[in-house]
Amino acid sequence: MAESNWTPDQPMVSAKDVHKSFGSLEVLKGVSMDVMKGECVCVIGPSGSGKSTFIRCINGLNDIQSGSITVEGQEVNDPKLDKLSLRKKVGMVFQQYNLFPHKNAIENIMMAPVLVLKEDKDEVEARARELIRKVRLEGKEEAYPGELSGGQQQRVAIARSLAMRPDVMLFDEVTAALDPETVKEVLTTIRDLAEEGMTCILVTHEMGFAREVANQIYFTDRGVIVEHGPPATFFKEAKDPRTKEFLSQIL
Amino acid sequence: MIRRIPGLDTKAATDLAVLHPFDPNGSTAPDGLLVSRWMAKLPLWTPLALAALIFAWPMAALAQNFTYGDAFDTLLRWMPFLIKSGFLFNVLISFFAMLIGTLLGTALGLGQISLNPVVRWFAWAVTQTFRNSPWLVLLFIVLLAFPFEIVIGTVIIPVPDWMKAVVGLSLPVMANISEIVRGAVISVPTAQWEASESLAFSRTQTLWRIILPQCFKRMIPPWMNWYAILTMATPLCSLLGVEELLTLTRQAMEGADNHPELLVPFYSFALLIFFLYCYPIARLTIRLERRFMVKL
Numbered sequence: 001m002a003e004s005n006w007t008p009d010q011p012m013v014s015a016k017d018v019h020k021s022f023g024s025l026e027v028l029k030g031v032s033m034d035v036m037k038g039e040c041v042c043v044i045g046p047s048g049s050g051k052s053t054f055i056r057c058i059n060g061l062n063d064i065q066s067g068s069i070t071v072e073g074q075e076v077n078d079p080k081l082d083k084l085s086l087r088k089k090v091g092m093v094f095q096q097y098n099l100f101p102h103k104n105a106i107e108n109i110m111m112a113p114v115l116v117l118k119e120d121k122d123e124v125e126a127r128a129r130e131l132i133r134k135v136r137l138e139g140k141e142e143a144y145p146g147e148l149s150g151g152q153q154q155r156v157a158i159a160r161s162l163a164m165r166p167d168v169m170l171f172d173e174v175t176a177a178l179d180p181e182t183v184k185e186v187l188t189t190i191r192d193l194a195e196e197g198m199t200c201i202l203v204t205h206e207m208g209f210a211r212e213v214a215n216q217i218y219f220t221d222r223g224v225i226v227e228h229g230p231p232a233t234f235f236k237e238a239k240d241p242r243t244k245e246f247l248s249q250i251l
Numbered sequence: 252m253i254r255r256i257p258g259l260d261t262k263a264a265t266d267l268a269v270l271h272p273f274d275p276n277g278s279t280a281p282d283g284l285l286v287s288r289w290m291a292k293l294p295l296w297t298p299l300a301l302a303a304l305i306f307a308w309p310m311a312a313l314a315q316n317f318t319y320g321d322a323f324d325t326l327l328r329w330m331p332f333l334i335k336s337g338f339l340f341n342v343l344i345s346f347f348a349m350l351i352g353t354l355l356g357t358a359l360g361l362g363q364i365s366l367n368p369v370v371r372w373f374a375w376a377v378t379q380t381f382r383n384s385p386w387l388v389l390l391f392i393v394l395l396a397f398p399f400e401i402v403i404g405t406v407i408i409p410v411p412d413w414m415k416a417v418v419g420l421s422l423p424v425m426a427n428i429s430e431i432v433r434g435a436v437i438s439v440p441t442a443q444w445e446a447s448e449s450l451a452f453s454r455t456q457t458l459w460r461i462i463l464p465q466c467f468k469r470m471i472p473p474w475m476n477w478y479a480i481l482t483m484a485t486p487l488c489s490l491l492g493v494e495e496l497l498t499l500t501r502q503a504m505e506g507a508d509n510h511p512e513l514l515v516p517f518y519s520f521a522l523l524i525f526f527l528y529c530y531p532i533a534r535l536t537i538r539l540e541r542r543f544m545v546k547l
């Protein structure tokens with residue numbers, strides 16, 4: 001299949017003219033985006049412009065009506081799509097953390113590798129402890145989500161995704177529910193990831209973070225990508241009036 | 252007993268909700284635990300007061316009419332028999348009907364949330380049919396439709412009436428358990444499904460590993476509530492001639508020449524036994540409900 005043809009010099013995630021409607025409401029009106037391996041892409045834009053919808057399409061949580069999305073050459077818009085094999089490659093972190101409340105931190109992290117990838121439990125546990133250290137949560141291994149702060153929960157959620165050793169990570173406004181203090185600790189975690197070469201697609205309102213870490217910034221409005229470019233040019237030389245207006249409000 | 256999990260059955264440290272309160276019928280539906288709630292509200296001394304009333308009443312009447320004293324004596328004599336050969340069968344019937352109803356009801360409830368529309372529709376139809384049929388009618392149908400013995404080759408297995416009663420009573424229980432399971436599953440936020448699916452869990456894994464463990468405890472109070480209702484419905488079987496407390500009570504009174512004075516002590520005694528059995532269940536149900544409820 002197409003999958004086997006993919007080589008790392010081709011885009012890892014490639015969206016072409018993606019259209020998506022909820023009933024009669026067209027939310028994505030032809031979105032295209034190429035993300036190379038190791039790139040960090042930030043998607044910004046006003047509320048309701050379809051940012052969440054778009055990144056949820058990438059791991060098949062939403063299906064699309066037309067266009068194409070490929071992840072490492074695997075077509076997402078394919079009725080015969082093996083969603084599980086797609087989702088093993090694509091990690092996702094949500095705004096509301098969505099940890100499993102009946103499992104403690106380390107169990108949350110270990111569950112998917114043990115049950116889905118059928119990996120050895122001891123190996124997974126060692127990896128999970130390593131990940132806990134990486135997201136700076138030593139000592140919280142046995143804590144339940146209900147006992148953790150929002151920022152701590154979000155870092156467990158990131159570790160939980162990473163435990164599957166994904167090739168791409170999707171982040172949907174993962175700091176939007178946090179207070180300014182905790183935003184920093186989560187963003188640091190994501191920055192470390194990006195610097196280690198993880199391919200990341202982030203929906204975010206953190207312009208400082210986008211400027212510092214992103215390779216590309218995409219601005220969406222009403223279901224289309226209005227403008228995109230590397231942070232240096234994007235912030236200084238925005239051409240489209242909608243982008244300018246958005247930036248003037250937010251910066 | 253059951254492990255306590257912060258955020259699930261106690262207050263969470265953050266204000267972000269992890270789970271909605273369990274509400275199988277929607278917020279405007281009548282209270283699903285009405286029976287237990289009403290019963291559990293009665294003070295602890297209620298059973299004692301009831302017992303005292305029943306035993307004191309014939310005493311008070313003693314002066315005026317001698318046969319009330321006799322009635323009381325008769326009841327005392329019959330009591331061990333009524334309990335051992337009567338009420339024990341009510342408990343037995345309720346126990347097995349609950350067992351069958353729970354197993355079938357769980358399967359049916361999961362059927363109601365199946366992705367296969369045929370399975371879903373079928374489970375829904377069966378659930379609605381048995382949930383909205385009069386219990387007595389179901390009992391009669393099962394009693395008359397079931398053979399009195401099952402012949403497999405040369406082996407003849409007799410099916411006693413009380414077993415048929417078990418099947419008959421398990422049907423409405425099954426339908427109500429089905430609704431409890433369905434309600435509990437849909438009370439878990441869809442975000443949990445999405446989080447699980449995006450970790451490449453299959454639907455079955457998501458259901459059994461993520462969703463059901465979260466709502467299992469929430470199903471216990473309504474499940475116990477239905478057990479109490481079922482137990483109180485077992486005297487229906489006496490209409491079909493199944494030997495249980497009420498049948499034997501009637502027989503005992505007949506054996507004592509059907510004096511009208513026997514009516515109150517004997518039936519009050521039956522009432523008292525049911526109450527004594529169901530009252531602790533109701534209190535426990537409400538206690539568990541409070542404990543498992545997450546306030547948002």
Ligand SMILES: Nc1ncnc2c1ncn2[C@@H]1O[C@H](COP(=O)(O)OP(=O)(O)OP(=O)(O)O)[C@@H](O)[C@H]1O
Pocket residue numbers: 022025027045046047048049050051052053054173
């Ligand atoms: N499941 C759904 N069913 C129907 N409409 C939906 C659904 N999900 C999203 N929408 C609609 O799609 C549009 C885009 O939503 P989306 O969540 O993608 O926006 P967003 O850019 O992420 O906004 P925000 O910054 O507020 O998160 C909105 O108008 C929303 O109402």
Ligand SMILES: [Mg+2]
Pocket residue numbers: 051052053172173
């Ligand atoms: Mg969004």
